[in-house]
Structures are given as C-alpha cells and as structure tokens.
Amino acid sequence: MTDPVLEQIRGLARPLRTPADLDPLLERIGDARVVAIGEASHGTHEYYAWRAELTRRLVEELGFGLVAVEGDWPDCYRVDRNVRLRPDADEDPRDALDAFARWPTWMWANDDVVDFCRWLRARNAGLPEESRVGFYGIDVYSLWNSMHELVDWLAENEPGHVEQAKRALACFEPFGEDGAEYAFASRFAPTSCEQAAVDLLRSLCERRGDAEAATGADARFAAEQNAAVVVGAERYYRAMVRGSAESWNVRDVHMADTLDRLLDHAGPKAVVWEHNTHIGDARATDMADAGMANVGQLLRERHGVDDVVLVGFGGYRGGVVAGREWGTQMERMAVPPARAGSLEALLHDALGDDALFVHPRGDRPGWLHRRLDHRAIGVVYRPERERWGNYVPTVLGERYDAFLYLDDTTPLQPLHLERADEHVPVGALDA
Template identity: 80%
Template structure:
C-alpha cells in the first residue's frame, strides 16, 4: 500500500462527539489523559478537548481537569464549578478576572461553556464527588504569595511570620521576574531558603490543621507555597538557559498533578482520574521530538515515566490551515491571524492530502505503519505567532507514533473568542517559553 493508503486505513472521520468512540476505547481504564493543542488560540482545539473531557467525566468517572494555567486564577474557577461558599455563581465571572497575559488562553467562550456545563454536573453530585478545575503552571509567584499570606492571617496565624519573611524577600523586586532573575544571578543571596522554609513549615503542621480547617482550602494554601518555591527556582534557571527553566516548569506541573491525584476528593478516600489541557509541546512525549536533543523533558514524558504507559494516554491536536488568536510579540494585544496551509512534507500536509477532512487517528499499540515511525514536521503555534515565518519556524520534528497515543486532525481552524481584550494593567510574565 502507498503511504496515503496507510493513513486512510487508520484515520476515522471526526464529525460529532460519538466519533471519539475509538479514543474512549483506547483510554480504557487509564487514570491520566493529557490532551494537547497546536495553538492556544484555536476554537476547534478547545471544543474537541471539551467534548472528550465531558465524555470522560460522564462515562469514565474522571474527577479533575488540570490546565496550563496559574493556580490562584484557576482555583477561583474551581470554587465556582464546585459550588463552594462565596464563590462566583457563574464561572464566566471567575474566568473574566484572569489578569496575566495571555488571558485569552482561559478567558474565552469555549472554556466558559465547559465550566458552566461542569458546574451543572457538579450541582447534581455530593460535594466530595464534584469535579475540580485546577491550574498547574508556575508563573504566579507574587499572586500565590499574597493569596497565601491573606489565608494564613485568617486561618493559621502561627505560620504568618514564615510567610511574611518570604514575602519581604521578594518585595524589593517589585513583582518583576526579570529583576529578581538578574539579582539572583549576580548576588550571592536569593529567596530560595525563605520559600522552602515556608513550605516546610506548612507541611509539618498539616495533620492537625486539616482537622480544624477546610481540607481543600488548606491544600490550596500548600500549593500556593509550592508555586513560590518552584517559581523562585524557575526565575533563577532562566539566567542559565531556556532548557533548564523549561524543565523546572514542566516538572512543577507534573508534581502539582501528582499532589492533586494524591489529595483525592474532599474526604481523600476516592481515587481520582485526571484530564490535562496543555499545549502539544508539553503533552507530546519530548523523546519523540528534537526537544530531547536540547536537554529538555516535558509533561508527557514525565507522566509516562512516573505512571507507566498503560495508565497514561497522550492526545495531540493539529490543523492544516485557517485562523488563530495570538500576539505578534510577547505582551502584545491579541489579534486574529491567518494560518496558511501547512508546509509540504509536514504531518498536517500528509493528513490533508491523504484524508482531506477532520479525522481521528488512534496509534496502534503494536506494529506501526511507516508514516507513524518517520520524523515529520508538526506545526506548533505559540501565544506569539508570525504567519510570515511559517517556512522557517513554527514546526517541531515529530515521530507521531511515539509522541502521542492518538491524534485529532482539523482541516480548517478558526480563532477562539476571548472574553475581553488584553487590559493595560495586566501582568506580562517573564519567561523563556512561548508555549
């Protein structure tokens, strides 16, 4: 058979949520499903990811959604979807409050629709069986610190001194990651020990504190402290190179997921299954790309290493042409942009030529056809995108059959709809990553 025949043999039309049946079957009893996207600004990626997640929650008992977002922002959404006291009744209000660029990643209509649906599902369940929505990322060092100090003042004043020492260490840098990163590079002292001491003091008193307080809120306080520890490491690593800072970030995201899985439901007794929403560059196993050669690991690789390939399913998404929301530079106002047809020889061009419609490919567990074992260019659009550079960049060399367990191909993509334009007062994080 020709390569195109091999592709058509595996590809299944993708029209409605029921067409995901082969993927649901492949997921089986796996505990972790990580669902990617080839950009952070494409409606179809969010819509299909949501459709798959809804089925996993309803049919397979998945109990939490963890996303490439900041812990404090996403925890407000979590409180809303789980109908917690004093939380926003409409998750849209919690999402509209996101204030770190690029806000459109989560403050958009597709995420609102999903979170409203999730709140409705949770309203029919007892509190301990409600599905959560959590952020895994590492950028919220100052938001996490201020949130933690405020919570401790009310609930655990015995830890306020440790938190205040950590906060006072960071305060001279004016919530500027660049200033802190350079200061830690050229000065012998850093805030590392203050942050570690804070987390250690919280964890040491966990048992008695949980008995006297809201266990979920106490867990959130510890997670904010963990963000401070790893964000401090992240900013110091940025000075030494992008690969090291990337690894700090992805390890933090998997560590956070592992804490969520161990934490379980509110009573801690129910094992939880998790869906992750992140960019393909985090979800797809780094060992099947050129990332490994650059000394980089990622979420997908770490999940397989820690939890095994039987308990982890990695799902990629990509598109042939269409449109996207992105910024023309870091921190720029978002704008809809055209996405030209994928370049010849790429994975997306192969699927377009062979299938020519939206399709699902579930990777065989055993012997694979040649096109799944070849290294093909695979498009990756970040929050910064310049369509005119398509021929020189925006692609990651990928062995599809090793990078993912399944792949959703979209022929024509459209930009998602943000809830608001970027606001002048929004925080633009220092980072070496575009994903």
C-alpha cells in the first residue's frame, strides 16, 4: 500500500543535481530583499557548495550586493578588502581566509569558501568600485580583536579621539582577553565595561559626518562596526553567566542589527550565511519554548515575510568536520544515518536522493505542518549522542521557505589544522 505522506513528499520534491535545478527557488525569491541560507552543520562540503551556487545566481541574476556570514567582523573585513580589490589587500582570498585564528577556523578557512571568494573577486574585478559585492562578518565574539582594530584605526585617522578608545580598552585589559573571566567578574563583582563601550560607540556615530568625508565611508563604517561589536560582545559575555537563552538572544540580535546596518550602508539586497539554528525561524522549533529568538525570526519580524526568504539544509548520512569538545582539534567524523522518525529519515525513505523543496505559499501538504526532529550539527559533535541529542524539533513549512535535502554528504576540506595559539571564544551554545 502506498504511504500518502511519502507520496506528498515526492510530489513536492524537485531534483537537485545542477545549479539550473535551483530555478524554482530563484522564482520563489523574486524581489525579496534578504535571502538567508543555512547549513545543517558547520563542516559539510555539500552545504557550503550548494549555498555558494545559490549565492552566485543571486548575485548574477537578481542583483544581490552583499554576503553577510556567521563570522567575526575583523577577519571577514580582511576578506572583504580582498574580494573588492582594495589597496594593500591580500592578492588571493586563500591568504585572507587562512589567517583566521579564532576557533573553529574551519568554518570559513576551507576550500569551498576559497572557491567562492575567488569567483567573487574575479567578478568584482570587472565592475566599478561602487558596484562590487562585499563579504562581511556579523558575529559578536571578536571583542578584543575589534577593540584593538578600533584603537589602531583611530590612531591613524582620528588621533584626537584615540585616548577615549584606550580608556575603554583599559577597562577590559585586567581580564586578559578571557571572556569567561570577564563574565565571572561582571557577575560576582561590580565590574562592567558596558558604559565605556557604549560611550565609545555613541561618540563615533556622533562624529560620522566630517569623518566620513576625510577617511572614506567604508573605513568609517568598519570602525563603527568594530565599536558595535565591542558593545555587543560585552553584553554577550555578561549574559552568559545568566543562562544560554539570554546570551543566545544577545548574539542573534547583534547579528540582525549588523545586517540592518549593512543593508543601509551597502545594500539594498543581502545574502546571509549562517547555521540553520540561526536562520530557520525559531518560532517553528522548541527554541521558542526556551525563550530564544533568532536571526530568521527577527528578519521576518523586521522586514516582513514577503521580503525575506529562509532556506534550510538537511542530510541523511555522510561525513563532517567538527570538534568533540569546545576548543579541541577538529576531526573528520562519520555522520550515521538519521534516526528513525526524523525529518531526514522520512525524506530518505521517500526519495533516497538529493532534492529541492520550495514550500507553497498557500495550502501545504500535511507533512510540512508536522513537528519532526531535524538534525543540527554544530562545531561540537558527538555521533554517539544521535539517539537522544543533535536534533531540533521543527515544523519544516514554518521554519523555512525552502529546503535543500542531501542524501549523502562529505566533510569540508579545511585550509589548516587548528593552531595551538589560536583564540577559543567562550560560547554558550555551539551553533
């Protein structure tokens, strides 16, 4: 007897073999201003490769003008300068990406991102400077790097204001660039650098007019963004000691705020690259029950569902690069077949092959309204926990507007092993 749910899945699925198979998704995107493209892990080649293929088409065919990723602003600004052919930038994107020094470096320092950035640089080379597509990091972790970058920029461009930045930096220096130590101190002692950071950001923004003309709007924007990271990171580390939900929300609000500033500065249309747990609407998962919001939810609330398209990924089995603990050396790990009853197992049973799903705007088949376990692999992964962990209960048709299913996957190829002297941020949750 034919299972009606499997028939519904087969009826909505479209083959996914070449970039041309993305045509139904581009039609769905249409005039949307923001397309957020996820990944079901931070270490799977196929997620990165298909995301890059979709982004190429969005840039070339629909005029998207910036790529915003789940990475640190200072590191990604070095990549941005490369792909937009700025003076004194690295000649090869590989050099800019290989310089990433915050764990987990493999998220961005890998062959797939190198290939995309080389393509972007080559495309930008044929365009006037004002039309070149940028590559930006919107995450919150880089408190000390952003502070040092800001002090250096002020010393070169606005020396009269560098003392204020140094005073703000001095507030953080007793904690040895250790987020856990700062979080602990702010919880159990009356020590907080919040006001110094906020005052610095406010001062930079108030001086924007003449300074932009003197130093260039892009450079000034980068300085302001580094100051905004200091503000956001300070709040993030303080929130960590009060619980993962609060620190998660501080981080995702910061990323959504940064994207809004980028749309105003470098827009008008943005592609966002982040983990599914950030770009899939949290209200369609158990994250909402824990009091967590995320970037996908905030984008829909701020810009409207017609201007935002959320694209998720999932895979049945294969391989991944991840760490077994936070801050440990990366490993190539086998990803076992998805557990019975999960979304990925259901799609495997129905299809057994890669497929694209573009969710109908009106009436949807019933399986899109069911809450199903949906695998999520972060930078930390333990395959032995598959029986009870590694899954997020999800209503697929509400969490995403489209979904790419990949039946068998392979690990990313990192540019380098994790280095002994790299910075390991304190993270409440690993996605």
